[in-house]
Amino acid sequence: MRAPPRRWSVLVAIAVVGASIPLTAASAQRKGEGQAPQFRVDPEWPKPLPNQWRIGQASGVAVDARDHVWVIQRPHTLTEDERGATLNPPRSRCCVPAPPVLEFDAAGNLLQAWGGSSRGYDWPGVEHGIFVDTQGHVWIGGNGARDHQVLKFTRDGKLLLQIGQAGVTGGDSDTAHLGRPASVAVDPATNELFVADGYTNHRVIVFDAQTGAYKRHWGANGRPPGDARVKPFGNPVHCVRLARDGLIYVCDRHNNRIQVFRRDGTFLKEFAVAPATRGNGSVWDVDVSHDAPQTWLYTADGENNHVWTLLRESGRVLTNFGAPGRQPGQFHWVHNLAVDSRGNIYTAEVDRGKRVQKFVFGGTFPVQE
Numbered sequence: 001m002r003a004p005p006r007r008w009s010v011l012v013a014i015a016v017v018g019a020s021i022p023l024t025a026a027s028a029q030r031k032g033e034g035q036a037p038q039f040r041v042d043p044e045w046p047k048p049l050p051n052q053w054r055i056g057q058a059s060g061v062a063v064d065a066r067d068h069v070w071v072i073q074r075p076h077t078l079t080e081d082e083r084g085a086t087l088n089p090p091r092s093r094c095c096v097p098a099p100p101v102l103e104f105d106a107a108g109n110l111l112q113a114w115g116g117s118s119r120g121y122d123w124p125g126v127e128h129g130i131f132v133d134t135q136g137h138v139w140i141g142g143n144g145a146r147d148h149q150v151l152k153f154t155r156d157g158k159l160l161l162q163i164g165q166a167g168v169t170g171g172d173s174d175t176a177h178l179g180r181p182a183s184v185a186v187d188p189a190t191n192e193l194f195v196a197d198g199y200t201n202h203r204v205i206v207f208d209a210q211t212g213a214y215k216r217h218w219g220a221n222g223r224p225p226g227d228a229r230v231k232p233f234g235n236p237v238h239c240v241r242l243a244r245d246g247l248i249y250v251c252d253r254h255n256n257r258i259q260v261f262r263r264d265g266t267f268l269k270e271f272a273v274a275p276a277t278r279g280n281g282s283v284w285d286v287d288v289s290h291d292a293p294q295t296w297l298y299t300a301d302g303e304n305n306h307v308w309t310l311l312r313e314s315g316r317v318l319t320n321f322g323a324p325g326r327q328p329g330q331f332h333w334v335h336n337l338a339v340d341s342r343g344n345i346y347t348a349e350v351d352r353g354k355r356v357q358k359f360v361f362g363g364t365f366p367v368q369e
Helices: none
Strands: 035-042 057-063 069-074 101-104 110-114 127-132 138-142 149-153 159-164 183-187 192-197 203-208 214-218 237-242 248-252 257-261 267-272 285-288 296-301 306-311 317-321 334-339 345-349 355-366
Touching: 035 317, 057 345, 057 355, 069 127, 069 345, 069 355, 127 183, 138 183, 183 237, 192 237, 192 248, 203 237, 237 285, 248 285, 285 334, 296 334, 306 334
Parallel strands: 057 127, 057 334
Antiparallel strands: 035 355, 057 069, 069 101, 101 110, 127 138, 138 149, 149 159, 183 192, 192 203, 203 214, 237 248, 248 257, 257 267, 285 296, 296 306, 306 317, 334 345, 345 355
């Protein structure tokens, strides 16, 4: 699940890359221009799990208002080798798949774990994405073939609400059902749930976070999904994230772009990130920085195995950290990320990565203009 503890830290925010969006004279004077945050990996985070537990593909990570870190993982992705079952004699106590949802404190201690199939609601076949709203409610989704639902829980795992139904989907015009939703976010100002919907559909759809009532939806450029006048969202529409100023950032993964909207779906602009990327695309997840104006965007790129830092105002790419590999500070299919109130970044890896990592914020450094 994690690399063995090592008594050193890796400084990872070192590579300066060119901008994907041209600068204007006005934007060159904005806060954050010429400076970028830097990070070092904490190779001893998280602490070893109890009960011989081990995590599989870590498909989502979120940070709550107490700076607790929530991880959703896929227990069924552990192989027989990883469980020790193919050894002769078998290691009967190593290892046991951990429950899908795990809560850690900032130091990496496991606080609780829960989740899995239960009567009364449709637990996803393939866990995908987690979000904790300001009231402490935990939201999850899935991207399995039948996972067309979003679930809302209390922090100790009691179901509060299900939107959508497993095995039932009706396409981009269906306002009652979802299509393998990838990610959600709740706006604390309006208590609206924004869903990146997703792996089957090609839209952002909004519901009342208390009742689940449908509000509105849109596709690429704020147009109806499938509108031929604009380049459509690819599959998957992989993330949705809200900034404090109400702007909404949507990951169009295979098109290597972030689109920016107002709450009502009005399209404002888009940013390209590593636009030549092929394969699985470059924009897997997005979060905003912890400073008051939220100067920077951080983007998880599971194809190139970087975390990119962009200026939130202009979309200018400033730096990246990470590289392909299994050592601390490296990535294999970095899938999701989240930022805490101190500016630290937590990342989650799928495929054979199967781990979460913590990158400690270390202030800012000058970057080339």
